[in-house]
Structures are given as structure tokens and as C-alpha cells.
Amino acid sequence: MTTTIGAAIRSMALAGTAAILLTPSLNGPASAQDAAPAPVEFHATISVKPEAMDGFLAVMRENARASRAEEGNVSFDVYGREEGGNELFLMERWADRAAVEAHGRTPHLQAVVARVDGDLAAAPQEQPLVRLSPMAPEKPIANPAATRNVAVTIHVKPEMRERFQATLLDVVEPSRAAPGNLAFDVYHHADDENAFFIMERWTSVAEHEAHLEQPYNEPLNAIFEESLAQPLGEGRRLLKDLAPS
Known part of the structure; x- marks a missing residue:
């Protein structure tokens, strides 16, 4: 190179x-x-x-x-x-x-x-x-190596953007209050307001999976597929912490 x-x-x-x-x-x-x-x-x-x-x-x-x-x-x-x-x-x-x-x-x-x-x-x-969710205080992480970290990029149809954003933001506070949640932040791309980015941290895989089953996700789940401008595909990544504090 x-x-x-x-x-x-x-x-x-x-x-x-x-x-x-x-x-x-x-x-x-x-x-x-x-x-x-x-x-x-x-x-x-x-x-x-x-x-x-x-x-x-x-x-x-x-x-x-x-x-x-x-x-x-x-x-x-x-x-x-x-x-x-x-x-x-x-x-x-x-x-x-x-x-x-x-x-x-x-x-x-x-x-x-x-x-x-x-x-x-x-x-x-x-x-x-560009941040959409309010900044939250950092929570202590006892075992970074065990955390489940989720990065999601979602491209939505322009006509669905406002509804999708409002419904997504309704999930933020219940998610942050869920057992095992360390962070739940919502953004859109600086160059494309129809491209949303979510960064989540959970103390374990089990607690992340339990969160996915909670009723506060149902309104977002109900409009998810109709909102997509392109398949999710590689937009969702399950990550491990390689440089713990």
C-alpha cells in the first residue's frame, strides 16, 4: 500500500x-x-x-x-x-x-x-x-471481557424516519433501566439522517437476550420491517471488548 x-x-x-x-x-x-x-x-x-x-x-x-x-x-x-x-x-x-x-x-x-x-x-x-438520545452517566463495568456489545446501523425509508425515530427513542430509557444494561445510545449518521446507529453494552449475553424479549420493544418490532430501506444484513454486529479499561 x-x-x-x-x-x-x-x-x-x-x-x-x-x-x-x-x-x-x-x-x-x-x-x-x-x-x-x-x-x-x-x-x-x-x-x-x-x-x-x-x-x-x-x-x-x-x-x-x-x-x-x-x-x-x-x-x-x-x-x-x-x-x-x-x-x-x-x-x-x-x-x-x-x-x-x-x-x-x-x-x-x-x-x-x-x-x-x-x-x-x-x-x-x-x-x-449525531446524538439523538441524551447522554447518560457511565456505569461501572466489573467484567469487560464478559460483556455483550451490540452495534446496529439501520437505514430507513425517508417517509418512515420521523415515526421510526420517535419509536426508537421510546425504547432508550426502558433499555437503560433493564437488568444488566451498561449503555444504550442512539444516533443518526452525520451525513444521512435516515441512517440510524445504535450502540448497546450489556453485562452478559443472557441479559441482552432477556432485554430483546421485553414488552417495551414491541412497538419498535411492529414497524421495523416496514421501515427498512435496505436489509439489515451486516448492519448488526455482536462485539467483544478487546481493550478493557
């Missing part, structure tokens, strides 16, 4: 310098942002060459550990699929754009960037997010 300026920018984006820095319009006019700094939240998917996975993951884990200690970091999570494989999934939350810019200059991020051209099997995919 040939090193280019574009590749370096993508590399920094996947590890913490969000593409949002290059496209301020995603979160509104720059003047508004300057007046009221807004949180920056995004996820990224990274496909790693099988033979490079151990080395790349070690550097990414150190990046996650050091990033969490940065003043402007809210959270930095690294996941892999429950079934294994060589795909990493990052979920990052930063206090504001200034925090992301500062992160872009850190040695632990640059250590990730230095490995990208040799270790990745494909260009990373990064998605800036």
Missing part, C-alpha cells in the same frame, strides 16, 4: 482525528461551533491483515489506554466480532473538536498511524455521528 497524504489523513481519522475536522458542515456552521463547542462522537471499522493483527492490536490497545487519559476524552472503546476475525470496531467520544485536534498530535496516535500502510487490508471506514 503506497503512503499518501490522503492515506495518512484517513489513518488519523480512524484512530481519533475525526473526518469531521475536515468537514465542519457535518455538525453545523463553524461559527456556531466556536460559540458553543459540541461533543464529537464517531465509530470506525478497521480491516487488518491476519498476519499483522497481533502487532496492530497491541498498538491500538496502547492508543486506547493513553487516549482515555487525555483531558478531552469521554470514552475510547475497541471491539472485535464475537466470532473472531481481523476486523476492529472503534467507538470514540470526545468533549469537542479541540480535544480531537489535540489527540491528533499525540505520540500514541502517531504510533497507530505509523503501522497503517503495512498492517491494514483495506482503507478504514469512519462515520461521524
Whole structure:
């Protein structure tokens, strides 16, 4: 893979310098942002060459550990699929754009960037997010290795967006109050308000599966299929925590 300026920018984006820095319009006019700094939240998917996975993951884990200690970091999570494989999934939350810019200059991020051209099997995919559910206090995680983590991307028909969003948001608080829930956050893609993203954390597989059977999900289940603009397919990922705090 040939090193280019574009590749370096993508590399920094996947590890913490969000593409949002290059496209301020995603979160509104720059003047508004300057007046009221807004949180920056995004996820990224990274496909790693099988033979490079151990080395790349070690550097990414150190990046996650050091990033969490940065003043402007809210959270930095690294996941892999429950079934294994060589795909990493990052979920990052930063206090504001200034925090992301500062992160872009850190040695632990640059250590990730230095490995990208040799270790990745494909260009990373990064998605800036717009939060729809209110921010909730973080809950302590006693056993991160046992958690069930669910990332879901749902593309809905434009005519169903408002109804789907309202019904989805009605599920947030009952889900957060359910036994074993650690987080339940709802977003839409910054560049597509018809693409919803849900990030869930549960203390165990059993508690996640019990949540799916609860009656508060029934209104959403009732409109789910008719709302889809495309099959769910790879939009739902079951993940394991690869870089616990």
C-alpha cells in the first residue's frame, strides 16, 4: 500500500482525528461551533491483515489506554466480532473538536498511524455521528471481557424516519433501566439522517437476550420491517471488548 497524504489523513481519522475536522458542515456552521463547542462522537471499522493483527492490536490497545487519559476524552472503546476475525470496531467520544485536534498530535496516535500502510487490508471506514438520545452517566463495568456489545446501523425509508425515530427513542430509557444494561445510545449518521446507529453494552449475553424479549420493544418490532430501506444484513454486529479499561 503506497503512503499518501490522503492515506495518512484517513489513518488519523480512524484512530481519533475525526473526518469531521475536515468537514465542519457535518455538525453545523463553524461559527456556531466556536460559540458553543459540541461533543464529537464517531465509530470506525478497521480491516487488518491476519498476519499483522497481533502487532496492530497491541498498538491500538496502547492508543486506547493513553487516549482515555487525555483531558478531552469521554470514552475510547475497541471491539472485535464475537466470532473472531481481523476486523476492529472503534467507538470514540470526545468533549469537542479541540480535544480531537489535540489527540491528533499525540505520540500514541502517531504510533497507530505509523503501522497503517503495512498492517491494514483495506482503507478504514469512519462515520461521524449525531446524538439523538441524551447522554447518560457511565456505569461501572466489573467484567469487560464478559460483556455483550451490540452495534446496529439501520437505514430507513425517508417517509418512515420521523415515526421510526420517535419509536426508537421510546425504547432508550426502558433499555437503560433493564437488568444488566451498561449503555444504550442512539444516533443518526452525520451525513444521512435516515441512517440510524445504535450502540448497546450489556453485562452478559443472557441479559441482552432477556432485554430483546421485553414488552417495551414491541412497538419498535411492529414497524421495523416496514421501515427498512435496505436489509439489515451486516448492519448488526455482536462485539467483544478487546481493550478493557
